[in-house]
Amino acid sequence: MSLDTKLASDEIKGLGIDLAYIPWMTKLVEGYDRETLKLLFTAKEIDCCQSSSYPHRDFTVCFATKEAVAKAFGTGITEDIEWNQIEAHLTQDKLTICLHGRANVLAKRATIYLWKARWWHWDEHVLVHALAI
Template sequence: MMGIGIDLESISRVANWVKRYDRDTLSLVFTTREIDHCQSVSYPYQHYAVCFCAKEAVGKALGTGLADIGWNEIETAIDPSGLTIQLQGAAQRQAMINGVQHWLATWCCWDDYVLVHVLTY
């Protein structure tokens, strides 16, 4: 089954949220690898926003949202080749139920916004 998910988020909104919480609280939404990556780059809040948007977009592409999927069951990696998605737990089970074999995830940024687009097939 083919799925499409799109999400848009304000970088400054995510930045305000990230600044307010410690690492343990952030780990309720972001995986350890996502936090480590975001903290190691020149534009950490932009990368946090990409990870956040990707999780939302994946939930939409799976057709379930994040209602029955834990935030940490969707992990995003941002590298020079693009955006990769790794699933585990309920997210991985839902992808299998949907017959998802491939992901295409892209992102772009302009002004204070990040947009993530996810296609499953």
């Protein structure tokens, strides 16, 4: 039995998937100033995406990650969990997740200590899959 199979049967606390449309994110990123975008993204995410060769794609991956993680909590984005409390780190093809504030508290309360995430990109869409372990 592989590690992932074992995790699937024993340890997965939540699963979230999100599909996001890159042109929609392009409109947001080009239409709003940095201060406004910080409602969605952390400063680190904005800096990383803006310095990327594919900024709009990477902003879309970050946003879809937030939605996928929020769904893995079983609630989606709520008044308790804000978008910028879920931070996505995208380095080359590796996607990692860092939680802040209330999202971090809720994860600990749910005994979630690890997130595994993967992303796919095709045409003008991004799909992110997040597992809470």
